[in-house]
Amino acid sequence: MDISLYNDMYLDFRSKLLGSIYTTDEMFAVMARNIPPIAQIANIGYIHCIFYAPISQFAPNGLSGEFTAYHDKKKLPAIPANVDFSETMSTGEQGSFTFQAHPVEGHIFSDSERQMVQLLSWDFFILTGRARLMGNTRKATITDAMTGAYNQTGIFAFYQQYIGDSLKDYTAIFMNLKNFKYVNKSLGDQMGDLTLKMFVRQILMNLDDRELIARLGGDNFFALVKKEHQDGFISKFSSCELVLNQGPKPQNIRIQTRMGVYPLEKNTNIGDAISSAGTAMNAAKAIKTRDIMFFTKEMFVRTLHQKEISSEFHNAIRNKEFVIFFQPKVDLTTKKLCGAEALVRWIRHKTIVPPMDFIPILEREGTICDLDFYVFETACSDIRQWLNAGIEPQRISTNFSKLHLKNRDFASRILEIMHKHNIEGKYIEIELTEVSDYDDALAMQNFVNTMSENGIAVSIDDFGTGYSTLNVLKDFNISTVKLDKSLLNNIGNPESKDEVIIRNVVNMANELKKEVIAEGVETEKQAQYLRSINCNNVQGFLFDKPLVHDDFQKRLTEEQPY
Secondary structure, three states, X not given: OOOOOOOHHHHHHHHHOOOOOXXXXXXXXXXXHHOHHHHHHOOEXXXXXXXXXXXXXXXXXXXXXXXXXXXXXXXXXXXXXXXXXXXXXXXXXXXXXXXXXXXXXXXXXXXXXXXXXXXXXXXXXXXXXXXXXXXXXXXXXXXXXXXXXXXXHHHHHHHHHHHHHHHHHEEEEEEEEOOHHHXXXXXXXXXXXXXXXXXXXXXXXXXXXXXXXXXXXXXXXXXEEEHHHHHHHHHXXXXXXXXXXXXXXXXXXXXXXXXEEEEOOOOOOHHHHHHXXXXXXXXXXXXXXXXXXXXXXXXXXXXXXXXXXXXXXXXXXXXXXXXXXXXXXXXXXXXXXXEEEXXXXXXXXXXXXXXHHHHHHHHHHOOHHHHHHHHHHHHHHHHHHHHHOOOOOOOEEEXXXXXXXXXXXXXXXXXXXXXHOOOOHHHEEEEEEOOXXXXXXXXXXXXXXXXXXXXXXXXXXXXXXXXXXXXXXHHOOOOEEEEOHHHHOOOOOOOOOHHHHHHHHHHHHHHOOOXXXXXXXXXXXXXXXXXXXXXXXXXXOOOOOOEOHHHHHHHHHOOOOO
């Protein structure tokens, strides 16, 4: 039978294969539904396809199979061992696609029919490859390339395709791997990447096809699990053992996970699910004593507050809403002023905002660095004002976050501000907070050395509360240690070990020729004890609360303020 290759029937068949089809299975199903009219006019009794793709990034387990697109069992009851038409085509990934066809029983393909079969072979090959390409392209937009988990775009795609109105039956879980940076540091980035892959793989093995795991960047993940699986998921993945099969022998590693958990409610949307679970995880991260936190309405209120603080911060800097207070430091032996700490208060809507309401938020966002330099510049300006007025200032200490250590210009910017106001190093002390880990010890050491070379004192604030106390004294040229006020709370309590700790820290600092100051001194008993162990410099409400500029200036000019 003579047939036109590009007849209306074939064009209609082909148009149906050009839609949004993303897998070979989908493509074969569409082909099977629409091929019968073409097969009948071309006297085709049987069409069969065999395909193979090797293991690759897009096919982690490889791809192989076969599919019968058409079989007219009435006109071709038995499939012959050797089909009339068979063509194998190679793919760019070193895979293959074989198209087989056989005419109805007792018929031999005419030239035009054979041309139609040839065209079908090419179209099946091309359009199946197109479906895979579209699927891979789509997959690349919705999945994390390294781990194979969904990405944030993929969360929304999964939700629309598989969950929809059933979201209320799920629990959203936002996960952060605890101290994952130490895995990278101790094992290397390659093993760190493998750890993330194995973590995702283990989770996938425990999810059904209507649950998801997504990577939101770094070591942050998001899961949607059915509520009946919630407790099991939390129990299994709050701490899990992974086996890393790389290198000469397998390596076991235990992963601890912080989780923010939000059992979803009616009318919750997927964006709120991610945000609320993330809020709960951040709460767990902040309090440090619990790794699993469930979302509450109070957290939502706090989140709104944090967003408000963040959005108003830069305007507050411009409008000079941040006011500097000075808390005096006193020498217990002479009862004279021996320095002060510059502290910041936010006067917002004619109300003083407590530092704990905004400092931790700015610290998390990194904007604390702007505030630190605002305080420092204000302190330098005040010192210059006193000097110009003939008032001899005391050494003023200002606090700087450890985030500044990531800035190579940290030391030079301090020196530039001092030069701008013509301030000598003897009037300045830089306070850095003691932490459990200095991410860049070399940067810390270089900074302290630069300050020392310019006659600027550097102190460690909250000394005794971190885990690196001895290392700080040993490795860095610190001039002053500042005892954390929490160490003073149990002075006079015979059951407490705090007095032993304070006494030995003071003795060690004195032997190392370091200055020692105790903050948070509120009672005469605390002052007497500190003086008895040769800790003579103190700061606290026993002598003075933080003072505004003019009140502190009076202290500077008084002969014996205490």
